[in-house]
Amino acid sequence: MEWNEKLQLIIDYVEAHLQRTEQPIVHEEIAKIAGCSFSFFQKVFSYMYGISFAEYVRSRKMTLAGYDLKSTNMRVIEISYKYGYDSPTSFTKAFQTFHGVTPKEARKQDTLLRVTPKMQITKKSKYSWKIEAKEKFRLIGKQITISCQNHSHFQKIPEFWSECQRNGTFARLISMDTGYPKGLFGLFGAYDEEHQQLAYSVMVISDQQPPQGFTEIEIPGVTWAVFDCKGPVPQAIQRGWQYLNEEWLIKYPFQHADCPEIEWYSTGNVYDEHYLSQIWIPIIEED
Secondary structure (H helix, E strand, C coil), X not given: CCHHHHHHHHXXXXXXXXXXXXXXXXXXXXXXXXXXXXXXXXXXXXXXXXXXXXXXXXXXXXXXXXXXXXXXXXXXHXXXXXXXXXXXXXXXXXXXXXXXXXHHHHCCCCCCCCCCCCCCCCCCCCCCEEEEEECCEEEEEEEEEEECHHHCHHHHHHHHHHHHHHCCHHHHHHHHCCCCCCEEEEEEEEEECCCCEEEEEEEEECCCCCCCCCEEEEECCEEEEEEEEECCCCHHHHHHHHHHHHHHHHHCCXXXXXXXXXXXXXXXXXXXXXXXXXXXXXECCCC
16 A cells, blocks of 8 residues: 555544544554554654645644534633643643634634645656565665766666577576565665776565575565556656656655665566556665
């Protein structure tokens, strides 16, 4: 389930607890829906919508409280407890900060109140993405050093894949693949700024010993931001990287974990318009 779907479930959960069940919003329940810690969810929410989750919930409480004051005869003390405030004084302060008027003034017919509507997560991002914690895994495969000058790696990496296909490396890797689901990995090593180059590997998950000329790398258990790239490769994966570099990494500046960035290629026809490849960005899920 991608983030938009999870966020819509969380918004629906908030509304149900504010309007129907009138129960406290439980952070543990939100973390369970989001599939990550509550503090990390708050960070994602804030980056995506420019408002903190706490502020959004508070705005919805004050909006609904305004409706109650306008349309019912409920006392202020009843409304304050309904929306989780310990006293009418704290509720009145929060209400006046949000609406600019006191609860008493809000009941006047000509008083206008501020409204924060329920958020609807309907717009899909250009790329579907999710946060996924993975246990450590072991990769084996072939590695080369590639120059990044003048963006030449965009050409050199596809050439390396083609060479692996021609010389039988692909067939050998596929025969040793013990991952689930099966698929090939493209692994980016550390970038050498002085020489403007990096190590790039084509690998699979395997519990076998690496053959002569092959290398092995153990990927630690970390949390990943996983992006789906649909379409023929290498074009789909290159467009995915362009999107990440120009938009996502700027808008969602999560702290990068000490782990290589990874491309993952599913089994199937790599020229098909529905072919699935992925980009995995290792991130630190902060508490």
